[in-house]
Amino acid sequence: MDVTTVDVMPEECIATIISFTSPREACRDSLVSRIFASAAGSDLVWERFLPPDYQQIISESVSSGSSASSSLNNLSKKDLYFHLCDNPILLGNGNRSFAIDKLSGKKCYMLGARELSIVWGDNPQYWRWISSAELPVLAQSRFSEVALLLDVCWLEIRDTPGGHDGRLPRKREDKWFEIEFGEFFSGQVGSLVEMHLLGTAGNWKxxxxxxGIELRPK
Structure with a gap:
């Protein structure tokens, strides 16, 4: 496509073409020219990058029906996209969260500690449930509670939505450390995958x- 062709092409046509690319490409295209910048930032483009059921997901958030939920729907589609990338919303009883992967637009879900099966998790001798507000400001959780391990020799955390193979934790931008449990592919709708963190060596931990445990696209 040469410059003269772009000059005479309607902005809506350019936006339609960009909508078949990716969020990263749309941001790059916005640097080409003014008409590309306008087209690449349009609702037509970013509506396509958002998950098809994003409105339903927002309506199921903990803040559903509040001014916070209404304000999300008032954002441009581009602003909404990046808001959902950087600001996960809580779902259901507040122990699950939803966000968007910034590069692909795919869904990311996190299960909070209260959604997990933690062996001896309800025994105050081994685990303590603490409010996120008690954590350092830079390490606060999106969930209201986190689980603090006091002392166990058998560490076992699991959920069914995989196993830990000795990978080391890495520090994230939000100051939390994360451990990659593994990768899985499910070709059938409704199939179950068990995520399992196990440490059974004799030393106490x-x-x-x-x-929590986060599920996100590779």
Missing amino acids: SGLVVH
Whole structure:
């Protein structure tokens, strides 16, 4: 496509073409020219990048029906996209969250510690449930509670929506450390995958703070 062709092409046509690319490409295209910038930032483009059921997901958020939920619907589609990338929304009883992967637009879900099966998790001798507000400001959780490991020799955390193979934790931008459990592919709708963190060596373990388990696209 040469410059003269772009000059005479309607902005809506350019936006339609860009909508078949990706969020990253749309941001790059916005640098080409003024008409590209306008087209690449249009609702037509970013509506396509949002998950098809994003409105339903927002309506099921903990803040559903509040001014916060209404304000999300009032954002431009581009602003909404990046808001959902950087500001996960809580769902259901507040122990699950939803966000968007910034590069692909695919869904990311996190299960809070209260949604997980933690062996001896309800025994105050081994685990303590603490408010996120008690954590350092830079390490606060999106969930109201996190699980603090006091002292166990058998560490077992699991959920069914995988196993830990010795990978080391890495520090994220939000100051939390994360451990990659593994990768899975499900070709059938409704199939179950068990995520399982297990540490059964004889030494005692303490100090771990469990935020949750996140499911996100590779």
